[in-house]
Amino acid sequence: MATADQGRRGGPAAPDPRSAADRLLDVLGAFDQDNQALTLTAVARRAGLRLTTAHRLVGTLTRWGALERDQAGVYRIGLRLWETAALAPRGVVLRQAAMPYLEDLYEATHENVHLAVRDGTDVVYIERISGRSAVGVRSQVGARWPLHATGVGLALLAHAEADLQEQVLGAPLAAFTPYTVTDPARLRRLLAEARRTGYAVSDRQITDDAVSVAAAVFGAGGALVAAVSVVVHAEDAHPRQLGPAVRVAARGISRALGWQPR
Amino acid sequence: MATADQGRRGGPAAPDPRSAADRLLDVLGAFDQDNQALTLTAVARRAGLRLTTAHRLVGTLTRWGALERDQAGVYRIGLRLWETAALAPRGVVLRQAAMPYLEDLYEATHENVHLAVRDGTDVVYIERISGRSAVGVRSQVGARWPLHATGVGLALLAHAEADLQEQVLGAPLAAFTPYTVTDPARLRRLLAEARRTGYAVSDRQITDDAVSVAAAVFGAGGALVAAVSVVVHAEDAHPRQLGPAVRVAARGISRALGWQPR
């Protein structure tokens, strides 16, 4: 979607309000989960740039290593960018600290295990351990979902500041299945429940055959940092049983991050 | 190091030959393993930019999400960049495919397990599984080392095209310990040995207490893609024993990537 405002009338071409830096970032932004490999023309179209401009920017990015070009002339995200992005404190660094505990959780359940952080009113998945026999889930590493629908999102929202909660509760809540909670009052009760029990449950809110049980992870000083979850088939979901296991893993990670129980 | 050429003489300021795009990328490049958190001034210094220019660029990057700024005003790599970089085919995508086999290798050995790819004449580490009791290694995810010294580097070099081998063999070989192989003829023999046995051994070439045993990973069509290694204490190193295990893991990953034994 959003090929918008390409329409130019008689006027002498509306001057692009974007800075050169914005345009470069828009080239990077042209790549996403569904567009991991793009031709030059596709980059130009998705970034809303003239072909020549895209050509120049893509050349610069490729020379630096932010993009790579294969024999067919198709561009992908390059290793050098990956390398730099590996320094993100909420990415690789968090993941490395959490990994052993995620492994333990996987060993104990043999189900999909997730680690995610909050960005605005979305969750971003940092890591996923996929059981071979586990339920098919729609979340990939790097994927984004709204806070209110996923297990990890509910866990994060339940422990978030009041104004963020109000922001989410005040906006329309997108539905992904018939089970997705779109009623603010019901969402409020879910969050209260999550705070009371220490784990959040998302029942078939993303796909209609998966239930997710999640718990929040805190850093040094008690700041909310991330959330962990286990995703299981809806029919054999035992939140009461999984909750404690997820909580244990979450506390383990919190401890590794320097969190101290009060 | 490298505060170089800040010296301006009487002249009216040498015009920076870098493009706006280059300068933006140099801001990102200012962040590395040893500089994961930088103030605005530090960014300007490391990127070789005026403070005002850095200020503007860093603002744009932060607005986009490529950088994040904490309360103290210190900048770090942001989640959005991490998200985009997660699309790198030789990064997260490769890692996800390899992970189960790396786990198996870790279970079998309980030593540090590495996955790395080649970039130019360097290796870049994509993943590391650290045993709690394993030997301390100097490689982090996202780290870079020259091909000739690490186990994974030797495995990659042994199966690389002839001209790359000649390029490495023709250049000076940096030493990191007294054991680092800096003689081209000896390196040539190591590579031949690696091809013969199917695994490469780096004996105390990076740190003087660690031995690395590595094997190459191939993709669909037989293209060289990556290398896997196990790093153990020098005293209890049994390359003959580890070699086969590493080879099995490497072939497993290769198979997962669509490689077919001929």
Place this chain on the structure above:
DNA sequence: AGGCTCCTTCCGTCAGGCGGAAGGGGAGCC
């Protein structure tokens, strides 16, 4: 061959990036 799409190079114009200057704000020191 012809027509198509996608890519690359060239070059003149003018908008927008650059950086000097000035001022705010906080930490540390006397």
Place this chain on the structure above:
DNA sequence: GGCTCCCCTTCCGCCTGACGGAAGGAGCCT
């Protein structure tokens, strides 16, 4: 308190280098 130092932010005029139209090349399909 008053001082200094350092880091950050905003403002604004000049000049440069980014932009994009135009033209042409390279494949690919019919």
